[in-house]
Amino acid sequence: MTTPLLEVCNLSIGFGAADPVVRDVSFRVMPGETLALVGESGSGKTISCRSVLRILPETAQIRSGTINFASASGPTVDLLAIKERAMRAIRGDQISMIFQEPMRSLSPLHRLGDQVAEVLTLHRNLSHTEAKKSVLETFERVGFPDPARVWKSYPFEMSGGMRQRAMIAMAMVAKPELLIADEPTTALDVTTQAQVLGLIKDLQRDTGMAVILVTHDLGVVANMAESVVVMNKGRIMESGPAAAVLGAPAHGYTKKLFAAAPTIPQVANPVERTKSADNILELRSVCKTYTMRAGGWRAPQKITACHQVNLTLERGKTLAVVGESGSGKTTCARIALGAEAPDEGGHVLFRAEANAEPLKIHAMTPAERVGFQKQAQMVFQDPYSSLSPRMRISQTMTEPMEIHKIGTKAERREKAEEMLSWVGLDPSMLVRFPHAFSGGQRQRLSIARALTLNPVLLVCDEPTSALDVSVQEQILKLLEDIRDCMGLSYLFISHDLAVVARIADEVAVMRQGVVVEQAAPDMLFYNPRHPYTRALIAAQPTPDVNRPIDLNLVSQGAGSPASWPDEFRFEGVAAPALTELAPGHKVRCHV
Known part of the structure; x- marks a missing residue:
């Protein structure tokens, strides 16, 4: 029998006098094997992996257990017992x-x-x-x-x-001989994720590298892992071969994870939708060019973030902008909120109420900007960075109302408590600091803070990308409920088509600064026409070991626009026009 490359036995980790946060965890990784550690945020996955490299917080205590590493270039060692100098030679290398x-x-x-x-x-x-x-x-x-x-x-x-x-x-x-990948593709768009997963597999074939994959994405697990360990609250709930665990999960917790995983629906027939004339936001001929310093005597380099973007958001609806990292999605969102000015010739129009005179976001006076900021708010991708670590949640929640001089101190506190209740948090949490919350709770706080000014437009920039599937499900349900109850309109930025399929009324697919396809979700997923849209759909991992990602289809659509079929090919920003091929279905192609 082959000796395991890494064997973790009865590992328990705690903080202070409290109960262990990891309790009697045991697993093994064979040479060249991929083991997936699956579970929600706070289940003990990451801290178990950090103990392998001995990079735990100072207050953490390893209360029991051994971690044996059998390197091909040396004897088997207990990583918890060797000296720090020997550990430094292994860490980052082997x-x-x-x-x-x-x-x-x-x-x-x-x-x-x-x-x-x-x-x-x-x-x-x-x-x-x-x-x-x-x-x-x-x-x-x-x-x-x-x-x-x-x-x-x-x-x-x-x-x-x-x-x-x-x-x-x-x-x-x-x-290295062993790669520990802690949510390695969470922040990546699906096409890059597919390519990175393919890259890890290639390196495994070339070098015999073993992988411990920490993830909450069951689709990634199905495409990568030979073995699966499911964790919850510091304990192992279920483990075994990937085909067995994913094909017929036995534990109730594993079944719950499967039920929460978002998927692209299989739509038999697209539903025709009628367009309303009541638009809350319009982007017309929006371009944005940045100048990047090249250094030395070289001329500055111009980078086009978005080119000739035309988007319309109906009141009370959700417009999703989808694309890979660097496609120009967030730039469009910042322009829509007035945080960036479009290049000359671009227009951004906002109507707070139906049939009102449009406000030109790109040419606001200071007084107009103050009024607009009350009506349009943003939920950021990383709530930990957007919440001040030095302010209690009560200060964070009431600060927008103080800036806009809304209500008395007691009324602001009351409003903050009401918004926390809206997002499913207890008002008693107002005395806490952001670090005392989980990732999903911090995202709820960001949403609650954005709602304190009673906006009519909410821009959501990847609000669920860093969340595990069960928390993601809760946040999406929350956003849908708030939209329907308050009549909000959403500009939803994402790279996850499964999330978009659930929440969006209209989808615009962006690639290298231009919109390449635009339609309602059911029409887009039922009949994708552009090679990049097809690549996005093909790259979406599904929790089924019998349906692996088609990397060839992904690489064709995710490659350079100059490599696409003649009908869609372009170079630089010299793209063909966005043409309506069917009612409500636009594709950027040569007609």
Whole structure:
């Protein structure tokens, strides 16, 4: 029998005098195998994996257990018993980890290329030139279109998805024996996710690398894992081969996870919808170009974030903008909220009430801006970054009302308590700080804060991307209920088509700054015409081991626009017009 590469036995971890947060956890990983740790936020997945690398918080105590690592290049060692110097030689070289939050894991003061190359200079003694060559090759393999530009960029110059790709490159560049991937694709769009999962599989074939995959996405598990361990509240609920656990889950908790997983519906016939003339928001001929400094004597480089975007949001409806990281989705959202000005010739119109004179968002006076900010609010992708860690929730919730001079102190407190109840949180939580909440609760707080001013328009920027499936289900249900009760209109930014299929009335698919296809969800999923839309649908993982992701179809649509079929091909921003091929179904193609 083959010796396990990693064997965790009876691991228990606690904090202070409290009960253990991880209790008697045992699992093993064979060489070349992929083991998936599945469970909700707070189930103990991440802290169990961090104990392998001994990077737990200072207050954490390992109360029992052993973690044996059988490297091909040395004897079997107990990672909890060896000295720190020996552990440093293993950490980052033989065992690497991809962290969930790249902005908190990457140094903001160093260029990405130098940070990734540091692994090779420390553990492989490569020269700077050799390390740079290897890093650029790895950048290309994880899907960066311009590796040289990424090499000299700082983390803050990259989007969330791009930073996650850099983290993945850092973990993989040394070709470790064991890769611990903590939600490695949570912040990635589905096409990049499919390519990254394919990349991990390729590296496993090339190097025999084993993988521990920490995830809440059962579709990812079905495509990657040979074995599955399901955790809840620090205990293992169910474990076994992936086909058995996913095909016939025995534990009630595993069944609950399956029931909450969003999927793209199989629609037999598209439903025709009539368009209303009551539009709350319109983007007309919106373009946005940024100038990026090239350094030295080189001329500044112009980057087009979005080009000739025309979007219309009906009152009381949800318009979803879908696309990969860097496609221009968030730029459009910022322009819609007046946080960015469109290039000359672009117009953004907002009507707070039906048949009212439109407000030109791109040309507001200071007084108009104050009024508009009360009527349009944003729910951000990362609630931890958008909530001040130094302010109690009571201050966070009442601050918007104080800024706009709404109500007395008692009335503001009462409104804050009411909004917390709306989002399913107890008003007694107002005395807490943000760090005392889980990810799903913090996202609820962000929604509650946005609702305190009674807006009519809510812009949601990836509000569920970092949440596990059961919490995601709760947040989507909450957003639907609030929209219907308050008559809100949503501009919903996402890369997850399963989420969009559930909540949206209209979907616009963006790629490299232009809208390539636009239709109602059932029409779009029933009859996708553009190669990129087809790639997005093909890349959506499903929790079925018999339906793997078709990487060939994904790579065709997710490739360069110059490689698409003649009907859809374009280069740069010289794209064909958006043409209505059927009532309500627009596709960017040559007619």
